[in-house]
Amino acid sequence: MPHYQVVKGARDIFPDEILQWKHIEGVIHRLAALYGFNEIRTPVFEYTELFQRSIGSSTDIVGKEMFSFLPDPAGRSITLRPEMTAGVMRAALQKNLLAAAPVQKLYYISELFRKERPQAGRQRQFSQFGAELLGVSSPAAVAEVITFMMHVFEVLGLQGLTLRINTLGNMDDRKRYREALRNYLAPFYEQLDDASKERFEKNPLRILDSKNPEMQEIVTGAPKLHDYLGRESLDDFEKVLFYLSVRGIPFQIDHRLVRGLDYYSYTAFEVTSSALGAQDALGGGGRYDSLAVELGSSGEVPASGFAVGMERLLIAMQKQGLFSDLEAAAPSVFVIVQQQELFDQALEIVTRLRRAGISTVIDLAGRSMKAQLREANRMNAANALFVGSDELASGKCTMKDLRSSQQEECLLEEIIEKFRQSEPLNPPRS
């Protein structure tokens, strides 16, 4: 039993799993380029107020899940980011990106931190990939980010996904609805659970998607948000659904979908996977026009975005066997040393092969030939190159194809030439 363990809720990712991550990341980067999204990286921490203002102080994230600390006794509180949108918006506003170009399409793959009890599909350090489309108020913008997200899932081969979508209306609609909802809930106030009582004042909409059966009971008779939506909101939502339909993206309208962050308006959506456990939300997002103003912008910045949990993506793909054809990079040549006295000369050969662009390894531990061969086999090396007194005397090498077990003697130059033909040094990008 090792003395030290990883911090609760964090985990190590070892080389075999890195293959899976790189595969997913590769698809994300490729499709982002296809859709014209550009990568952004922001610091892992921000001033705590940023999250309090943006995510909302009534949310669980801000209320109890943030890792916050004081960098020095007199300093401002800093928080390890629990989500990306606030930081990206802060960066965009600080640099005044929209003045340089009025439409910004950004994406990221980043690490986030939330102080929760870990369980399947939930960690304290986790990562999300996501996109933010700033500066466009057209419903085509939300449709664009949803399409990008669903396209990634499709290329990765995921099955069993459900896209649920709703509209929360604009700020005026929500204000009117909030009042109506409060009037309806007021007589039930004493029956509300603690969380719902808290939300009654701050954000009663969130009582709607409570999973507490008793709350659900109370809420069934509540006025419907949909009935309070103005013409503008309805038109916007219809357009979003139209764009999705046209692109063949299946969805379910769910009028109870609210989502936890305070800054959403208009469209909100969520994708769940049947391959996941209790934490089955693979990703979600929406429209958040009011966020910029909340962060001090003089005018509204229409914005749409989504975030997808990378670990959950990974779990879902593993469950569905979507990584079966991934193979670790194997060296082309494993140089085998007959006697350790010849090691230095063998190293020179290794260097020449590497300089020629041929991936080459050699046993550095001074082990027996048998152990070296076993290692070559374990690494799935394509060839073994034997360096012994005979070879050095004749100036030739013995090269063995480890798959076919055929071996032949030839000059080192011939080997290099052979590889140059079969694996070019600068392979064309696919």
Next chain:
RNA sequence: GUGAUUGUAGCUCAGUUGGUUAGAGCGCCAGGUUGUGGCCCUGGAGGUCGGGGGUUCGAGUCCCCUCAUUCACCCCA
């Protein structure tokens, strides 16, 4: 924060109503083959039985505490 679950070798796990030196498979190392891997055979290394306390002649096994794990609630990716 709440509930439940599981902690025995590097990994996956056995361990009978408490009873001698705690086992298996896989993996690792070495030898069989002193210049040749995989397959096979033989051998070897590796364990404070999560930790602490208690009951007992005797505890991996029973009791208490503690730490950690996992799953679930809450909420979210």
